[in-house]
Amino acid sequence: xxxxxxxxxxxxxxxxxxxxxxxxxxxxxxxxxxxxxxxxxxxxxxxxxxxxxxxxxxxxxxxxxxxxxxxxxxxxxxxxxxxxxxxxxxxxxxxxxxxxxxxxxxxxxxxxxxxxxxxxxxxxxxxxxxxxxxxxxxxxxxxxxxxxxxxxxxxxxxxxxxxxxxxxxxxxxxxxxxxxxxxxxxxxxxxxxxxxxxxxxxxxxxxxxxxxxxxxxxxxxxxxxxxxxxxxxxxxxxxxxxxxxxxxxxxxxxxxxxxxxxxxxxxxxxxxxxxxxxxxxxxxxxxxxxxxxxxxxx
Amino acid sequence: xxxxxxxxxxxxxxxxxxxxxxxxxxxxxxxxxxxxxxxxxxxxxxxxxxxxxxxxxxxxxxxxxxxxxxxxxxxxxxxxxxxxxxxxxxxxxxxxxxxxxxxxxxxxxxxxxxxxxxxxxxxxxxxxxxxxxxxx
Numbered sequence: 248x249x250x251x252x253x254x255x256x257x258x259x260x261x262x263x264x265x266x267x268x269x270x271x272x273x274x275x276x277x278x279x280x281x282x283x284x285x286x287x288x289x290x291x292x293x294x295x296x297x298x299x300x301x302x303x304x305x306x307x308x309x310x311x312x313x314x315x316x317x318x319x320x321x322x323x324x325x326x327x328x329x330x331x332x333x334x335x336x337x338x339x340x341x342x343x344x345x346x347x348x349x350x351x352x353x354x355x356x357x358x359x360x361x362x363x364x365x366x367x368x369x370x371x372x373x374x375x376x377x378x379x380x381x382x383x384x385x386x387x388x389x390x391x392x393x394x395x396x397x398x399x400x401x402x403x404x405x406x407x408x409x410x411x412x413x414x415x416x417x418x419x420x421x422x423x424x425x426x427x428x429x430x431x432x433x434x435x436x437x438x439x440x441x442x443x444x445x446x447x448x449x450x451x452x453x454x455x456x457x458x459x460x461x462x463x464x465x466x467x468x469x470x471x472x473x474x475x476x477x478x479x480x481x482x483x484x485x486x487x488x489x490x491x492x493x494x495x496x497x498x499x500x501x502x503x504x505x506x507x508x509x510x511x512x513x514x515x516x517x518x519x520x521x522x523x524x525x526x527x528x529x530x531x532x533x534x535x536x537x538x539x540x541x542x543x544x545x
Numbered sequence: 546x547x548x549x550x551x552x553x554x555x556x557x558x559x560x561x562x563x564x565x566x567x568x569x570x571x572x573x574x575x576x577x578x579x580x581x582x583x584x585x586x587x588x589x590x591x592x593x594x595x596x597x598x599x600x601x602x603x604x605x606x607x608x609x610x611x612x613x614x615x616x617x618x619x620x621x622x623x624x625x626x627x628x629x630x631x632x633x634x635x636x637x638x639x640x641x642x643x644x645x646x647x648x649x650x651x652x653x654x655x656x657x658x659x660x661x662x663x664x665x666x667x668x669x670x671x672x673x674x675x676x677x678x679x680x681x
Contacts, residue, residue, distance in 0.1 A: 420555065448563070450560055510551075517549065518552050518556050521560070522564060
């Protein structure tokens with residue numbers, strides 16, 4: 248029997264299980280209609296139990312709480328946008344006649360992102376006491392009607408899944424190692440466990456697309472790679488909320504922007520570039536673009 | 546390459562598992578993945594060669610036996626001829642079907658190519674914004 252690749256990584260997560268102690272995560276974000284019960288049924292699936300009452304927020308200073316509230320609110324906005332990201336990606340995959348398993352996992356990823364946005368909102372609420380909503384918005388993915396749909400789907404899968412989600416798992420994994428607050432740790436673990444499959448989806452589809460489309464797909468992937476790497480680098484380089492990342496803040500799931508740069512650079516060098524090379528995709532100047540100079544530029 | 550612990554975990558659980566890197570890519574970057582949905586080729590015709598005819602004189606068989614043998618061989622020859630005609634007919638039909646399939650595929654490809662050049666409904670920006678878990 249092949250060993251489970253997730254053994255020792257996903258801990259006690261039961262992928263198809265249900266959380267018997269589930270409670271509505273951000274009830275202020277719901278519609279107030281009978282849809283809510285079906286929503287909760289969806290959200291109970293594939294989740295890690297979140298011990299919301301075990302938060303250690305009361306040990307933090309007000310500036311520390313403000314810093315954490317701002318970051319978790321930003322995270323909720325990013326997760327909310329990711330709902331539309333996977334929705335748009337699903338359109339591209341449908342247009343490219345992607346296999347059924349790719350389609351179902353892509354659409355499920357969108358549902359996962361709804362759950363992540365809810366959890367991040369609840370975390371922001373814990374630190375700020377405010378019941379905010381994520382601002383409306385829609386993710387933007389490149390759309391080139393001139394190219395074949397397989398290439399379009401492959402290029403956006405590379406951006407969304409192979410690069411962005413693979414990096415997300417890397418940074419989440421590193422952050423979890425620093426986190427001791429039980430609530431923050433469980434939320435990060437829950438998100439991480441989903442992101443693993445979101446990232447794997449991209450690498451599997453890329454393999455499939457290369458098998459089906461051959462050299463044309465490899466060329467399209469090579470053309471997209473610098474844009475995909477830059478797209479995530481834009482997120483890493485973005486300005487951060489005001490406030491010091493103290494030792495106490497770090498135990499609630501934060502790193503400094505400088506640390507995140509190093510993680511992205513390491514991810515490019517040790518995971519992304521070797522992965523694309525293994526699939527025969529030229530990586531151009533990726534190693535130089537995101538090497539030590541970029542990693543320590545902040 | 547020596548990887549950090551985190552990178553190694555991500556490499557193993559996502560990239561290697563997802564892209565099936567343990568399975569080599571087909572030559573030239575890809576192969577036609579149709580095996581499960583393409584009909585298997587028609588089985589070859591059953592061997593119809595008659596059993597080797599022994600020399601009747603050598604075995605001392607009768608004239609009746611020889612006549613029966615001649616009749617048997619004549620029958621086998623007729624069956625062989627019928628089988629040959631059937632094979633030729635099947636081959637011609639297969640060739641016609643193949644040509645029709647290729648023509649349909651070419652038409653479908655042209656249709657898809659034309660379809661791909663139509664404007665799509667969603668808007669776009671020229672620069673990807675990326676999607677990453679905002680850490681701090």
